[in-house]
Amino acid sequence: MKFEDYRISDEIKNSLSKLGFRKPTDIQFKAIPPIMKGEDVLAIAQTGTGKTAAFAIPVLDRLQFSKNRRRDDGIKCVVMVPTRELALQITEVFNEIGQGTRVNTFSVFGGVEQGPQIAKLEEGIDILVATPGRLFDLVSQGYIKLNRVEVLILDEADHMLDLGFIHDIRQLISKLPRQRQTLFFSATINEKIKELAYSLVNKPVRIQISPKDPVAKNVDHSVMYVDMDDKRFFLERVVNENPDKKILAFVRTKVRAERVVAAMDRVGIRAISIHGGKEQKDRTEVMRQFKKGEVKLLIATDVSARGIDIPSVDYVVNYDLPEQPENYVHRVGRTGRGTEKGIAISFCAPEEKPILEEIQEYLTKEIKVLTVDKEDYEATIDFSAAATYDWKSLIKEAEETEEKIKASKAKKAKAKAKKKK
Ligand code: ADP
Ligand code: MG
16 A cells, blocks of 8 residues: 555645655554554554654644644644654654644754743644653643643653653643543563553554564674773774764763774774763754764764664664663664664673673574684784874884984994094
């Protein structure tokens, strides 16, 4: 079935065709009809399979229809997401698919001043994409009213219902009308969170695609055993062997992100970083540069593991293994999106073996091992620009010593000659 054959508005069909979306993906095919019927849906489908449009298309269609009949009276749909970057990205998808519909979508998130957001909200909006903290603040201050909300969407639902967010989410849900449609989307979910999700909705339709292997089929992923201190040489090698490719490397902490950027800088590789310790305007600028391909290597913490859709990220490197096993799925899922293929490689140090085992248990399968023989391993370190750099300085040092010796010899010889005279 093609989008042309769907009972959705011509405006939406037009924008889908402009975006090059001809046929629905599996999750879109399965989720769009029940959402259009107004049912609650819990949808689990792998990373990069088009979950955003799976909820954006039916919601836009419904709001366009009701907007044509009724006057504006507040926010009709709230989409909650875990990060600011994801809020911007999802807003963009709604605006692209919704262009020509008069339905407007806007996002609010923390880390920036709230003034401009409030001004925009006052113009009246239909769909609000938000991170829970800022949404909660604006609701408490009375700038946002949720009493007209017809649809609540939690993207990255398992994460939104997890410890860090559940408190805000519960508070926000208590302010929504009881009569509403609730949609949960994610690539991963566990039994506990599933139960919690069910407790928040009415007899949801459950849609799960390829539950056996949570890693998207377009991602070729493997693990390589590398000592902690040698990881930088291997990252350098991946970059040098793939000079035109966009590479996203995940590290455990903000501090490590900065260290890896510095280590790459020392060997002449330009990298930028994104993590929770950066100002929002810098985070936005970094994302822009990486999206455009102005910088080809992005070093990120897990703030960028979920939902981010950057075209043609060819490689994901788990420079450090993720501490939460499901984040393995989300991180490697930043490549191989839509119809693209991607490669993911994880560097596992001996001390990370237990984490690797936990990840494999979560995936219910072993990750393919890329074996590096001893020679190759040593060559990776020897060929590093850092090693050449060290050679150079050693040679320079040797030359200098030699010159010093020569000079002192000459001096002595001169002195001797003087004495003789
Ligand atoms: P998910 O949320 O499942 O990880 P996204 O919604 O971010 O995936 O979509 C992944 C990519 O697939 C995006 O770049 C999007 O533009 C593309 N895409 C989505 N639906 C379609 C479609 N029906 N046809 C072609 N490309 C699509
Ligand atoms: Mg998504």
